[in-house]
Amino acid sequence: MKYSQATDYALHAMLHLVSEAPDKPVSVHLLAEKLGVSPTYLSKMLTKLVKAGLIQSVPGANGGYRLRRSQEDISFLDIIHAIEGTASVFECSLNHSSECQIQQVVMDAERQMEEYLRSRKISDLARPS
Amino acid sequence: MKYSQATDYALHAMLHLVSEAPDKPVSVHLLAEKLGVSPTYLSKMLTKLVKAGLIQSVPGANGGYRLRRSQEDISFLDIIHAIEGTASVFECSLNHSSECQIQQVVMDAERQMEEYLRSRKISDLARPS
DNA sequence: GTTATTATAGACCCATTAAGTCTCTAATTA
């Protein structure tokens, strides 16, 4: 079980956005160059981040992407969910009973991880201790 | 990010083994019938569980699989690791620095989940509260 | 208003993996 490469790129892109430009948008071309990935591919992930409401896009010359001012504290979970979706890591075939223990345990475990990821904000990384 | 179907089958198989037969081995044929999956396919997962030391195989007539007596308290994590492997959910491409924050956060999150899965034993499900 | 520059959308392709089948072999017991 692994997070996709796309999530990796998205996290790095967000890290750049939060650390570099508080107001000026940065183009996907520049971002892609820094991350060492093709611009067209990276733009897919950025578009997902826009749709998730985490960043804003500015078309036209000197355009690009910037953080949404309204959302200063973006969590790791926000980014991961934007890219990977919110489906559970475990979905059994039969789904007999609502109080099934197997399902319960694995989903509780997932909740543990998600709570942690929700508590860690991307902005913490920009201003290191 | 999802656990494979194989993990699902393995968990169910283990649940049967722990709840039904403390000493008599149960054949893959019977197990497969209960789970609604092909015997040859299920045997792959059972073989992995054997190699992980979680269960014992008994060849020959009236053979099958049984829990290892030495390992009464098998955790969910044991089973999942046996099937999925122990690779991390996050592996970055560059791996610049050992104190990289992105890596740190995601791996800590994973550790949260694994700790929980390690604490939950399969035997708890057999003897419900 | 025209042109250059940017994001957005989607069709498309390729490699890898998941999921499953089939067959042959080895070990053990009746």
Next chain:
DNA sequence: TAATTAGAGACTTAATGGGTCTATAATAAC
């Protein structure tokens, strides 16, 4: 010795991840 079981591995198929390419739309600079 024959029946019954696990174990190993080749093979197939479908799905997904990862990525390219092209065409369109929106905006700013000129």
